[in-house]
Amino acid sequence: MxxxxxxxxxxxxxxxxxxxxxxxxxxxxxxxxxxxGYYNRPQMQIGRRGDFITSGSLTRDFAELLTEAFVQMWHALDCPQRFTLLEMGAGEGEFADVVLGYSQATYPDFFAALKYQIQEQSPSLRERQQQRLARWGDRLSWQGAETPAESIIGCIFSNELIDAFPVxxxxxxxxxxxxxxxxxxxxxxxxxxxxxxxxxxxxxxxxxxxxxxxxxxxxxxxxxxxNLRLIPWLKDLSQRLEQGFVLTIDYGYPAxxxxxxxxxxxxxxxxxxxxxxxxxxxxxxxxxxxAHVDVTALTRYGEKFGLETLYITRQSLFLMALGLGDRLLAQQQSNGHLLHALNRHQSLHQLIDPLGLGGFYVVLQGKQATLKLPPLQEADQVFRATQRGTSPRLLND
Known part of the structure; x- marks a missing residue:
């Protein structure tokens, strides 16, 4: 050695x-x-030049579509004057940058209420995030393990985070x-x-x-x-979430x-x-x-800590419910640059590929909050008629 x-x-x-x-x-x-450690190495990269690709590093459409969900959450909470979005593990910062930019351009009222926070364990990644996101000033802040947890009304979001918890x-x-x-x-x-x-x-x-x-x-x-680390992590999220949602995206299986x-x-x-x-x-x-995420553990322990399971679905269905299909149709009808159009078309399909990113689980949990997404509810009714005794609102087991 x-x-x-x-x-x-x-x-x-x-x-x-x-x-x-x-x-x-x-x-x-x-x-x-x-x-x-891998996540503390300055050379560590996420994306095509790194060791793996995430949905957020693949295309900005992912963050824009998720912003549509965050806006719906804001409305479900009766449009509070401050809506905190806490991203747990923000990678290179691309996701946060797109959410803030897209919100500012498309949903100015939501943007006025939005306070973006990042909790990042890796000093190397935090430094890169701060460089990329410097233009957002005090609209965005970082939380560390040593930072006192403040009460949140909004959403706590993670994408491909739990799979990297030591098991x-x-x-x-x-x-x-x-x-x-x-x-x-x-x-x-x-x-x-x-x-x-x-x-x-x-x-x-x-x-x-x-x-x-x-x-x-x-x-x-x-x-x-x-994955025992999941348990205190969920408990901490529930304690800091006064009202709102926990949105978790990762690859995994029910127990x-x-x-x-x-x-x-x-x-x-x-x-x-x-x-x-x-x-x-x-x-x-x-x-x-x-290691893959045990989706049943995520929901069962969440319920123990006061987080109601609202939806469990696949990323493909979730993004389609948020408008990815409309984006595909509009992109096919556009007359833009051919190479750019082909690349974007491929990226959008990768987001919903059932054998890849589209097969990831999306778990939405709520605390004193609920969110109605009609396309998912309709699929849920079909699923529950054929699959009995499984986790609630599991759309594709």
């Missing part, structure tokens, strides 16, 4: 000090260590869960070992999402993940699919220069490590 990487040395020293660390701690260090990796062995830890072999390379569970919260987690591992018929060697016996290797995956693979111990600090 190369030793020129300070992050590798830090993780090795941590392991030697305690013998083994949980995979959750390993993933936390690999992604968020102050010196060398506990589990293996079914001898009729019980074992947790995967990381140690070093004689050559100093990372090596996995199994340890008995130390987290009672993992048993509580499965009870909350309605999965009884003893009844699943798992074979020895079955692997999966549990009965996530923990199905056939998904025997779990969902952990890594991204390095747009190449996807499943080895988290290579390119440490230079690659993204993710």
């Amino acid at each position: 190369p030793t020129g990487n300070p992050l590798l040395v830090e993780i090795q020293e941590r392991i030697r000090a305690v013998g083994a660390i949980s995979f959750c701690e390993f993933m936390d260090l690999a992604l968020y260590a102050p010196q060398g 506990h990796r589990l293996q079914w062995q001898g009729g019980n869960w074992q947790e995967i830890y990381v140690t070093l072999d004689k050559q100093g390379a990372f090596q996995e070992v199994l340890r008995p569970l130390r987290e009672d919260r993992i048993h509580e987690y499965f009870a909350t999402i309605g999965i009884d591992p003893q009844q699943q018929g798992y074979a020895d060697g079955y692997r999966t993940e549990v 009965h699919q996530y923990y199905h016996p056939a998904r025997c290797e779990g969902t952990l995956q890594c991204y390095y220069r747009h190449r996807r693979h499943n080895n988290p111990y290579s390119f440490v600090g230079e690659q993204d490590i993710t």
Whole structure:
């Protein structure tokens, strides 16, 4: 194992000090260590030149369409004089820039009420965001872990954030869960070992999402993940949200699919220069490590903390309900530059591709607030007539 990487040395020293660390701690260090963690590296980029593409980095249409939803939320709250939009993890800042610009040009009354906040863990990304968004002045502010949480009326939004929370990796062995830890072999390379569970919260987690591992018929060697970081994150959001909405977009599965016996290797995956693979111990600090989101956990814990589940749908349906189809039609009828038109047409289709970004889950939760989106409600009625016993308002399972 190369030793020129300070992050590798830090993780090795941590392991030697305690013998083994949980995979959750390993993933936390690999992604968020102050010196060398993936999201703290100045070289880390999101978009076509980086390791992965998000909807916001693909086309400004994504942020403009989401702005349509934020405006509807503002109206649903009776147009408060201050509507706070808190973006959790803002990437390169493209999304915020488009939302502010589009609101100013298209919905001036909403823009007058809009206060944009960003909570960003990465100092490197925060610096880039501040440079990109400097023109918005005090219309926009940053929140850190050390910033006292203020009461919010508005919306808390995240896109592809929860999938990067460090997860506990589990293996079914001898009729019980074992947790995967990381140690070093004689050559100093990372090596996995199994340890008995130390987290009672993992048993509580499965009870909350309605999965009884003893009844699943798992074979020895079955692997999966549990995202315990989701729980305090949701609790914090609910506590700071006085009234309004939580809008979460990410890739994932409902619990009965996530923990199905056939998904025997779990969902952990890594991204390095747009190449996807499943080895988290290579390119440490230079690659993204993710796990799919348990959508059932997002809704069940949200409800525990006072967040009502309003809609669960796919990104494709959500964006179509907000007007993406109209944009496609208008774009096809335009006489603009051909190459630009082709690129935009392709980007719009990528947003709704059911095998890609369009298959992402959109979860809308409310606190003392509701939002009526007729196109989604109509689809919901059809779905609920054919799918009983699943999560509320799940439009495409």
